[in-house]
Amino acid sequence: MAIIRVLICMPINKKKLAIHLAWLGLMMLCGWYIFYFGKVVSDISQFMPHTSENQQLNHMLGELQHGSTSRFVLVRVRASTSEESAQKSRELKQYLENKPEYYTSVKNGDDEYDIDSFTSLYPYRFLLSSEHTYSENALRVALEERAHEISEGMGLVLKHTLTSDPQNQFIDYLTKISSRSQPNMLHDVWFDQAGLGAMLLVVLAGEGFDLDHQEQMLNYIRKYSDGVSNLEQFEISGPSVMAVETRASIQATMQLLSIVAVGLMVVLFIWGYRSISRLFIAAIPLITAILVAIVVTNMIFGDIHGIVLAFGITLLGVCLDLPLHLFSHLKINESPHTTLQSIWPTLRLSVFTTAFSYLALLGTDFSGLSQLAIFAMVGLISSLMVTRWVVPLWLKSTNEQLPLVSIQINDLSRYKTHIILICIVVPLIILIARADQLWSKDIASLSPVPESARVLDQKLRTQISAPEVSHMFYVQEAELEILLQRLERLSLSLNSAQQQGLFRQVFTVSDILPSVKTQRQRQQQLPDSQTLRKALDGAMSDLPFKREAFEAFIIDMEKSQTMQPLVWQDLQATPLAEVLSKDLYQRDGDWNATIRLSGISNVEKFDKWLLQNPEAGSLYVNLRSASSELMQEYQQTALTRLILGVLIIALVMFWISRTTGSTLRIVLPILLALLLTLGIQVAFGTELTLFHILALLLVVGMGLDYSLFFNRPVNNSQDLNMRTHGVMMSAGTTLSTFGVLAFADIPVLAAMGQTVSIGVLCCYMLSQMLAEPTRQITTV
Amino acid sequence: MIIGLMKNKSFIKFVMVIMTLSPHIVRSDSGDLTKLLQGISVKTGQQVKFIEERYAFYLEQPIKTKGQLKAIPPDELVKTIQSHEPVDQHISGNRVVHYKSGVAIREISLLKQPALAAAVNTLRALLFGDAQYLYRTFEVDYENHASKWVLQLHPREALVKKYIKSITVTGENSKIKQYTVIEINGDYSRTYLYADK
Numbered sequence: 001m002a003i004i005r006v007l008i009c010m011p012i013n014k015k016k017l018a019i020h021l022a023w024l025g026l027m028m029l030c031g032w033y034i035f036y037f038g039k040v041v042s043d044i045s046q047f048m049p050h051t052s053e054n055q056q057l058n059h060m061l062g063e064l065q066h067g068s069t070s071r072f073v074l075v076r077v078r079a080s081t082s083e084e085s086a087q088k089s090r091e092l093k094q095y096l097e098n099k100p101e102y103y104t105s106v107k108n109g110d111d112e113y114d115i116d117s118f119t120s121l122y123p124y125r126f127l128l129s130s131e132h133t134y135s136e137n138a139l140r141v142a143l144e145e146r147a148h149e150i151s152e153g154m155g156l157v158l159k160h161t162l163t164s165d166p167q168n169q170f171i172d173y174l175t176k177i178s179s180r181s182q183p184n185m186l187h188d189v190w191f192d193q194a195g196l197g198a199m200l201l202v203v204l205a206g207e208g209f210d211l212d213h214q215e216q217m218l219n220y221i222r223k224y225s226d227g228v229s230n231l232e233q234f235e236i237s238g239p240s241v242m243a244v245e246t247r248a249s250i251q252a253t254m255q256l257l258s259i260v261a262v263g264l265m266v267v268l269f270i271w272g273y274r275s276i277s278r279l280f281i282a283a284i285p286l287i288t289a290i291l292v293a294i295v296v297t298n299m300i301f302g303d304i305h306g307i308v309l310a311f312g313i314t315l316l317g318v319c320l321d322l323p324l325h326l327f328s329h330l331k332i333n334e335s336p337h338t339t340l341q342s343i344w345p346t347l348r349l350s351v352f353t354t355a356f357s358y359l360a361l362l363g364t365d366f367s368g369l370s371q372l373a374i375f376a377m378v379g380l381i382s383s384l385m386v387t388r389w390v391v392p393l394w395l396k397s398t399n400e401q402l403p404l405v406s407i408q409i410n411d412l413s414r415y416k417t418h419i420i421l422i423c424i425v426v427p428l429i430i431l432i433a434r435a436d437q438l439w440s441k442d443i444a445s446l447s448p449v450p451e452s453a454r455v456l457d458q459k460l461r462t463q464i465s466a467p468e469v470s471h472m473f474y475v476q477e478a479e480l481e482i483l484l485q486r487l488e489r490l491s492l493s494l495n496s497a498q499q500q501g502l503f504r505q506v507f508t509v510s511d512i513l514p515s516v517k518t519q520r521q522r523q524q525q526l527p528d529s530q531t532l533r534k535a536l537d538g539a540m541s542d543l544p545f546k547r548e549a550f551e552a553f554i555i556d557m558e559k560s561q562t563m564q565p566l567v568w569q570d571l572q573a574t575p576l577a578e579v580l581s582k583d584l585y586q587r588d589g590d591w592n593a594t595i596r597l598s599g600i601s602n603v604e605k606f607d608k609w610l611l612q613n614p615e616a617g618s619l620y621v622n623l624r625s626a627s628s629e630l631m632q633e634y635q636q637t638a639l640t641r642l643i644l645g646v647l648i649i650a651l652v653m654f655w656i657s658r659t660t661g662s663t664l665r666i667v668l669p670i671l672l673a674l675l676l677t678l679g680i681q682v683a684f685g686t687e688l689t690l691f692h693i694l695a696l697l698l699v700v701g702m703g704l705d706y707s708l709f710f711n712r713p714v715n716n717s718q719d720l721n722m723r724t725h726g727v728m729m730s731a732g733t734t735l736s737t738f739g740v741l742a743f744a745d746i747p748v749l750a751a752m753g754q755t756v757s758i759g760v761l762c763c764y765m766l767s768q769m770l771a772e773p774t775r776q777i778t779t780v
Numbered sequence: 781m782i783i784g785l786m787k788n789k790s791f792i793k794f795v796m797v798i799m800t801l802s803p804h805i806v807r808s809d810s811g812d813l814t815k816l817l818q819g820i821s822v823k824t825g826q827q828v829k830f831i832e833e834r835y836a837f838y839l840e841q842p843i844k845t846k847g848q849l850k851a852i853p854p855d856e857l858v859k860t861i862q863s864h865e866p867v868d869q870h871i872s873g874n875r876v877v878h879y880k881s882g883v884a885i886r887e888i889s890l891l892k893q894p895a896l897a898a899a900v901n902t903l904r905a906l907l908f909g910d911a912q913y914l915y916r917t918f919e920v921d922y923e924n925h926a927s928k929w930v931l932q933l934h935p936r937e938a939l940v941k942k943y944i945k946s947i948t949v950t951g952e953n954s955k956i957k958q959y960t961v962i963e964i965n966g967d968y969s970r971t972y973l974y975a976d977k
Binding site for chain 1: 832834836837838839840841842843844845859861863867869873874875878888889891893895896899943961963967969
């Protein structure tokens with residue numbers, strides 16, 4: 001209603017119409033571009049630097065987020081007894097298997113490898129196994145073992161393979177694959193380590209990151225627990241679960257935030273301006289800034305990262321301040337345009353200096369920072385233009401001066417020196433005292449996933465012995481054959497390290513699929529029929545087997561000598577395809593493989609071994625420490641660039657004012673506010689992340705705005721009141737949105753909210769206290 | 781037609797001769813089998829000795845195994861095989877675990893070994909009195925002659941039929957004497973059970 005009223009009241013002339021049409025046209029153009037070409041990426045690896053050293057890490061981070069493991073869902077079902085839990089596990093499995101369009105795989109441990117499903121691989125057994133020879137002695141040992149096994153009741157189990165594979169080569173091959181860390185078994189299904197809850201591993205269908213579809217599939221899993229009685233606990237986790245829950249949590253938080261923030265803003269606007277329509281008018285520069293910034297960033301970088309978008313919009317929060325200054329300075333019988341002219345130099349200086357300071361974010365390896373800089377600069381300048389040309393058209397001259405209420409804290413000015421000293425010393429002491437715990441080293445701290453969801457996911461992963469992702473080797477090649485050969489070489493040295501006891505288990509995909517070269521070598525080592533028969537004859541003496549019993553073995557061995565080696569495609573129709581896909585996959589035309597280790601006994605010894613084996617060392621990725629190092633590097637770069645940004649502001653101010661005193665009055669409150677914000681956060685036990693630094697960029701922008709306006713020369717008390725009112729309204733609107741955000745249970749949102757709230761409050765108080773408006777900055 | 785036969789004196793005589801010649805052969809109904817199984821049903825920790833002979837097309841001579849079999853209700857069997865390195869087989873639920881010197885050396889899921897599952901589960905059904913399992917899984921043919929009895933089991937399930945032709949159990953009173961599993965290709969294993977004294 002208010003906006004309609006404004007539209008009706010608005011006088012129309014050609015110039016105004018042209019400006020409105022230009023602005024509307026720009027908005028429509030931006031909307032059209034975003035709709036058709038706008039691309040927002042969410043992959044964390046795309047936020048990381050793309051240097052060659054980080055290629056492995058980026059790839060692994062991307063794979064963890066989008067690879068097959070990203071669709072894994074862990075379910076824990078607990079009933080009153082373990083037997084009942086096992087029964088529920090079977091029921092749930094059956095329930096989920098009825099929806100093959102939702103789940104590509106549902107496992108609860110009761111479906112071990114069935115030899116019948118590997119029939120197509122059986123003919124390749126002599127090419128797949130590496131640990132067998134065909135001497136009389138070797139065959140004798142194998143046959144004796146088989147005779148023992150039959151006497152131990154294994155006759156029914158062995159009967160299908162015994163005569164064609166007396167060395168159990170195929171069973172050994174499958175056993176090696178299945179012997180990878182298995183969860184605890186109870187009542188024939190997977191159980192948690194305490195033996196209380198049954199565990200299931202479900203793989204969701206579909207590619208990519210379609211959260212709506214994943215939510216639908218997850219809801220179907222949850223629906224099971226609704227209709228079942230005697231279920232004491234039903235837990236579900238996994239990357240998709242966390243993604244869906246995080247989205248819901250963010251949506252819920254944002255909804256609440258929006259309601260509270262809009263409510264507070266309405267109250268604030270009614271209190272400050274006796275008007276709600278101005279709230280809509282104030283939003284015009286902000287909305288314009290966001291749309292233009294998205295378009296320009298997309299055009300320059302080809303896409304925009306979700307993190308940049310979120311923080312970019314946050315940084316553009318300063319755009320809301322521009323019309324507020326105008327509103328607060330409106331006078332009786334003075335056109336809004338004239339009022340704007342009076343404050344324009346300060347507004348322009350504030351915006352251009354802030355935008356200029358964001359230049360400091362450019363030129364790093366971190367493309368996220370560059371995107372953010374462009375986004376913020378473009379947004380700020382657009383909003384300034386809109387405030388200059390469009391906003392005054394939506395305002396009408398007032399006949400009545402509003403009673404502008406403002407809070408003055410200039411009385412504290414006499415304690416200036418003391419306050420400055422306290423603001424420097426106290427935070428510094430805190431920061432130095434906690435220097436070693438200042439920064440978060442965990443990349444998970446960048447994740448918006450709620451802490452409770454992360455804890456549950458970690459718990460379920462441990463319970464089901466999910467593969468470790470922190471220690472791995474990563475190999476990439478254009479050709480699969482070359483990749484497999486490389487893996488085999490690596491596997492050889494890893495096996496020797498395993499024998500030295502450096503780690504408990506290693507799994508290489510070349511164990512499932514040996515290279516063609518290796519298979520050919522094995523073919524050449526297979527004995528001919530005559531040699532094999534002779535060796536078998538010798539081996540069988542005194543054993544209970546018939547002479548002709550192993551004729552199938554001899555025939556198959558002969559066939560193996562000329563058969564085509566097994567290739568990747570042959571495995572796709574078998575259950576091994578799924579096992580293989582976790583560690584061998586094709587991306588962008590290249591073949592990628594990972595080798596995962598588990599049970600590293602001594603990290604120092606292992607690191608030493610890596611140094612002694614440079615080929616293995618060059619392929620090793622310690623995801624946790626590598627991402628942690630990268631995070632720290634990122635944080636340090638962001639902090640350095642933040643300081644550089646403040647330095648740029650100082651230089652600009654000095655260049656304009658030519659006096660150190662004026663420059664200090666503008667810049668010192670910002671520096672002190674930054675120091676205080678960090679000190680307060682750290683004092684409350686917060687580990688600083690990249691997001692705290694990015695949030696401080698907004699504080700810098702706000703701080704400069706407040707400082708410039710507080711130091712703006714005033715002619716009388718009404719001017720002083722208007723100026724203070726404008727800054728107070730700016731700080732008030734910022735606090736009303738970010739203050740609510742500070743209480744969000746999503747760590748990233750909370751970090752942003754707390755940092756901006758504390759920072760803005762400090763900026764407001766310090767810049768007002770330290771300001772000397774009577775001293776005029778010459779250009780201003 | 782039946783009335784016609786009844787009127788035929790020679791037919792009635794034939795029936796009477798048959799009845800006279802075999803007064804103690806009774807083809808049982810389910811009630812008799814349940815009663816037999818109740819008699820067999822073991823108590824916790826009950827132990828018998830066994831000798832198992834395995835005959836297979838690839839064997840020149842049968843492989844013989846001997847040891848003790850302990851049944852622990854409701855469904856656990858522990859088979860101790862005597863050899864130069866004794867092996868303990870623990871059968872519980874759908875899992876068979878082989879232990880040598882207390883260390884698990886192999887683990888088999890009965891869910892993926894239908895032939896072994898049929899052999900093991902039938903023995904468990906007999907020892908633990910589960911007549912329902914027998915009727916569900918097999919065509920049951922139960923005969924007794926005085927104190928001796930024979931149980932012929934022919935698989936109903938297609939998956940079991942693929943591997944097992946029949947299972948024959950013979951016994952006396954409430955004791956199982958012999959347990960023979962005949963596979964589809966003619967291989968078979970015969971287990972003799974006798975009291976552990």
